[in-house]
Amino acid sequence: MYCVYCGVRLQEGAAECPLCHTKVQVPVKRQAEESPYSEKYPQPEKHSGKYLVLGLVTIIFVAVALSCIIFCLKSRGEVGWSGIAALGMALGWIWLVLPLLFSRWKPMIFLPIDFACLGGYLLYICVNTGGHWFLSFAFPVTMIAGILTLAGVAMMRYIVQGRLRLMSLLVIAIGLSFMLIEFFQHITFRTPMFVWSLYCMIAFCLIGLFLFVASFIPSLRATLRKVFFF
Amino acid sequence: MKKQWYRLDNAALIFPAVMRKNWNNVFRVSVTLKDKVDPEILSRAAEDLRPRFPTVYVRLKTGFFWYYLETVGEAPAVEEDYAWPLTPMTRRKLKKCCIRILYYQNRIAVEYFHSVTDGTGGMAFLQNLAARYLTLKEGVSIPPEGNIVDPAEAPKEAEARDCFQLCAAKATVSRAEANAYHTRGNPEEGLFRHIVTGIIPTGALLERAHAEGVTLTAWLSAVMAEALLARKKADPLAGKRSHIKITVPVNLRKTFGLNTLRNFTLAVNIGFDPRLGDYSHSEICRLMHHQLAAEIIPQKMAGRVATNVDLQRSLLLRLVPLPLKTLAMRLVYALSGESKGSLNISNMGVVRLPEAMTPYVERFDFIIGVQYSYPNNCSVVSWQGKTYISMIRGIRDSELERLFFSSLVEMGIPVDIESNRR
Numbered sequence: 001m002y003c004v005y006c007g008v009r010l011q012e013g014a015a016e017c018p019l020c021h022t023k024v025q026v027p028v029k030r031q032a033e034e035s036p037y038s039e040k041y042p043q044p045e046k047h048s049g050k051y052l053v054l055g056l057v058t059i060i061f062v063a064v065a066l067s068c069i070i071f072c073l074k075s076r077g078e079v080g081w082s083g084i085a086a087l088g089m090a091l092g093w094i095w096l097v098l099p100l101l102f103s104r105w106k107p108m109i110f111l112p113i114d115f116a117c118l119g120g121y122l123l124y125i126c127v128n129t130g131g132h133w134f135l136s137f138a139f140p141v142t143m144i145a146g147i148l149t150l151a152g153v154a155m156m157r158y159i160v161q162g163r164l165r166l167m168s169l170l171v172i173a174i175g176l177s178f179m180l181i182e183f184f185q186h187i188t189f190r191t192p193m194f195v196w197s198l199y200c201m202i203a204f205c206l207i208g209l210f211l212f213v214a215s216f217i218p219s220l221r222a223t224l225r226k227v228f229f230f
Numbered sequence: 231m232k233k234q235w236y237r238l239d240n241a242a243l244i245f246p247a248v249m250r251k252n253w254n255n256v257f258r259v260s261v262t263l264k265d266k267v268d269p270e271i272l273s274r275a276a277e278d279l280r281p282r283f284p285t286v287y288v289r290l291k292t293g294f295f296w297y298y299l300e301t302v303g304e305a306p307a308v309e310e311d312y313a314w315p316l317t318p319m320t321r322r323k324l325k326k327c328c329i330r331i332l333y334y335q336n337r338i339a340v341e342y343f344h345s346v347t348d349g350t351g352g353m354a355f356l357q358n359l360a361a362r363y364l365t366l367k368e369g370v371s372i373p374p375e376g377n378i379v380d381p382a383e384a385p386k387e388a389e390a391r392d393c394f395q396l397c398a399a400k401a402t403v404s405r406a407e408a409n410a411y412h413t414r415g416n417p418e419e420g421l422f423r424h425i426v427t428g429i430i431p432t433g434a435l436l437e438r439a440h441a442e443g444v445t446l447t448a449w450l451s452a453v454m455a456e457a458l459l460a461r462k463k464a465d466p467l468a469g470k471r472s473h474i475k476i477t478v479p480v481n482l483r484k485t486f487g488l489n490t491l492r493n494f495t496l497a498v499n500i501g502f503d504p505r506l507g508d509y510s511h512s513e514i515c516r517l518m519h520h521q522l523a524a525e526i527i528p529q530k531m532a533g534r535v536a537t538n539v540d541l542q543r544s545l546l547l548r549l550v551p552l553p554l555k556t557l558a559m560r561l562v563y564a565l566s567g568e569s570k571g572s573l574n575i576s577n578m579g580v581v582r583l584p585e586a587m588t589p590y591v592e593r594f595d596f597i598i599g600v601q602y603s604y605p606n607n608c609s610v611v612s613w614q615g616k617t618y619i620s621m622i623r624g625i626r627d628s629e630l631e632r633l634f635f636s637s638l639v640e641m642g643i644p645v646d647i648e649s650n651r652r
Contacts, residue, residue, distance in 0.1 A: 003647075006632055006635065006636040006639065006647075007636060007639035007640070007645075008428070008635050008636070008639055008645040008646070008647040009644065009645065009646045009647065010647055011646075011647070011648050011649075016651075017647070018424075018426050018628065018631075018647060018649035018651045019426065019628055019631050019632035019635055019636065019647065020628070020632050020636075021628070226235050226291075226293065226298060226300075227293045227294055228293060228294045228295060229237065229293060229295065229296065229298070230294075230295035230296065230548040230549060
């Protein structure tokens, strides 16, 4: 039984054609040969676009820093706040642009440089504002943040075995560092102790302890890995 | 048995992210036997295969950063087939099992959520299920050859690997390409999908394809592109998208010589811009053939795989929590996934079985679901001299199917039509 319109054969007993709804009435491989042209092709310059963008960003950073200094010198006759702004731009450049100038990000080199520059920047602000908080607060807090960040990144990049146990210790260390930070805040600014750090420390230590215990229980470790793999 | 879990392979990542309440990416392979299917024996066969195919008997689980698959404790219950196949698998069902095993009269069908496997992997599992069923029911001894494996042996590690990670090139290839015309129409009520299957002698199709000097997939793509073009010309609401493009999934197992039961296909879009002028049938055939040939070379494929794999490996993306990742993947899928093709033609090729099984098998079918943003799709499978071309649609208008099949008839190719029209 065929559809008179489409010409296709229909199923036996079909009431209509499912297509038009008409009712049913009753590469060849080249041989190796010497090429007339050289097979050396000009290579495009690598990263030319990247360096152009980074160059433009650097110019913007420099322009902002210089314009701050010029404006401040003209209006107040001294560097003043513009020094802080210009060094802030320099710090931003070191943190954001400098790593991109290299083909690979090497955290063990860049992170210490970043935190050292941050420390130097805070020292400049402290000296220029006549504060007495650098040695007793900013320096140790920057050191703690730098060491913990470096430890975390190193763990993620270079350690394969026992990562969960190390991570649990790192989380506990972060929790304890909050206590230290509040202690430095207390001795520098005479603020009361245990206002906020205690809660943070307890939360981080509990998470850290849970991860530490989980690292000894294969089934729990497997479940954590299953749910949190990335 | 201890529950195993698997990361989603690179191609599978997108499917849970883009699924909706009333749509997700599901496909079906089915085998029609000579005798009626006994559901009890089929259940036993399905349970027997569970230890051998841990990557197939899985459910979808949600992690903090990614979705993952976990093996299920028992095989899914064998169900009687629905009036229409490929109803979307809801999240609740996917959390229980990502496959459906169905029977209807002589037919055994398996429907897969696409994150589990692709058409080739799905067909391999179906063949094993049919082989086990025939062994239990008829006492046939089927040797492990081709896709058939020994159900008693341990699963091979290679079957569970994500081959995309192995074949990615060092450089990537851009995804940028023009958007394609999409057919439109009044959507069908509920989740009904029209399926029209054309049964055609393979020899007649190959004769026409070889007369044009092209492969069967390229030739079918050309005929479909002509049908789409005719459909577009007659469509007053066709919109600005002009390119007619067919999305052809390419089986990378052959390209890279790697085997897996997970997803290992990559779709390429081939087509033309009708604004440039009129094309003859032979010109469209040649266009499709050469575009396909240029796309599927291993180097190009490896570069395109690298584009996808690089994203998955990006530390920044990996650290983003799943809900945010889902949003990003939906955006990417909308911009560079479905918008680049007018319709899929998924050609499974010729199915081969061990000789001991052949007398018990009548035919095979392969049907892919509709996409979210376009309502027509097409899938092809060949078995014992016949090619089964299944066209699925989620709209009422059957004009595209009519144009496609009637153009085959006009070329002198006999077409038998079946449909699930209600």
